[in-house]
Amino acid sequence: MSSGNSPARSLPLTYAGLVLTPLFWAGNAVVARGTVDSIPPLSMAFWRWVIALAILLPFAWPGIWRHRGVIRQHLGSMLMLATFSVGAFNSLLYVAAVTTTATNIALINATIPIFVSLLAWIILGDRTRPIQALGIGLAIFGILTVVARGDLSVLTGLEAQPGDLIMVAAVFSWGLFSVLLRRQAVPLPGFTFLSTQILLGTLVILPFYLGDLLFFSGGFKLTRETALPLAYFAIFPGILAYSFWNYAVHSIGPSRAAIFIYLTPVFASILAGIFLGESLGLFHIIGGAFILAGLLLATRAGRQVPDYSKLSR
Known part of the structure; x- marks a missing residue:
């Protein structure tokens, strides 16, 4: 990397990107919740990645072609990783948005x-x-x-919101991707890996999207009101958040960058209050406090914080 005074000059850009990244992730939950009645969840997930792929592929294709031998050799591993990350995570998040709040999505996502x-x-x-x-x-x-909304009978009576449980499944899926990524590391440059994962993950979503389109939701009408959220999903929590996060991890390291993840539910609660009229309940505050305390203990007590720079969320 370059030396000289460029690292010092880049620090304001690094921290600006680290503030914008959780803001874009929070916006992902808020926009999904606000538009899920107009755009079916699987349509959100599929077209988000199609748009992102259309933007990235012209720049990524030379690298994909150059490393096609490595991709072919590790295709099974890459397909599994793409299934849990690109395929499952955001698809489940958007399905969760049908029956839970953006605030709950962001709080659970922070874990x-x-x-x-x-x-x-x-x-x-x-x-x-x-x-x-x-x-x-x-x-x-x-x-x-958070899932029980502060009422134990919600859990004992199996009355939890389906969206909360689906969001837990989404977070589990991303955790599984992160762990398998360590065990089945693929020797590809970051940009080539990301682009290949998006390509494979979009193919994973395709049959589910077509099934939903033909037999359930019937899709959506492409209007300005539906095109803008799809563009947001692809560009802001997708391409830009990934770029900012990857730059920050390389600039200041994953441990220091990871602290900014905790801003996601804060931003989400503010945005959801402004745009969706969601209000914070006492259970959000109590649950959020336990989540924050748990995150600080689990991720700062000796184990290196996982490097999330491989893929945007």
């Missing part, structure tokens, strides 16, 4: 580092210190508080 730590312990055998286990426990309690 991704917890699921990564938990699955790394289960699948990879990573050692978990007692304080990290305590952090995982606190964060899970926070998730249950």
Whole structure:
């Protein structure tokens, strides 16, 4: 990398990008919640990635072609990784938006580092210190508080909002992707890896999208009101957030960058209050406090924070 005074000059840009990234991720939940009645969830997921792919592919194709041998050799692993990340994560998030709030989506989404730590312990055998286990426990309690809306009978009576449970499945899917990415690392440059994952993930979504289009939702009408959210999904939480996050991770490291993930539910609650009329309940505050405490203990107590720079969310 270049030396001289460029790193110092780039720090304001780095931190600006780190503030914008969780803002764009929060916007992903808020815009999805606000438009899910106009655009079916699977249509959101499919066309988000088609648009992103149309923007990226002209620049990415030379790298994909140059590394086609590596891609062919690791195609099975890459297809599995694409299924859990591009294919499942945002598809489930958009399905969750049908029956839960943007605030809940963002709070549950913020627990991704917890699921990564938990699955790394289960699948990879990573050692978990007692304080990290305590952090995982606190964060899970926070998730249950949000899902139960502060009422234990919601859990005991199996009355949780389907969207909250679907969002937990989405976060689990991303955690599984992150852990498998460590175990089945693919030797590709970051941009080539991202573009190939989007291409494969879009193909994974395609049959589900077609089934939904033909037999269930019937799709949507392309108007200014539906085109703008799709463009937002592709460009802001997709391409721009990935670019900002990747730049920041390389500039200041994943551990320092990861702190900014905690801004996502803050931004989401503000945006959801302004644009969707959502209000914070006491259970959001209590659950969010437990989630934040758990995240701080689990991710700052000796284990390196996972590097999320491989793929945008």
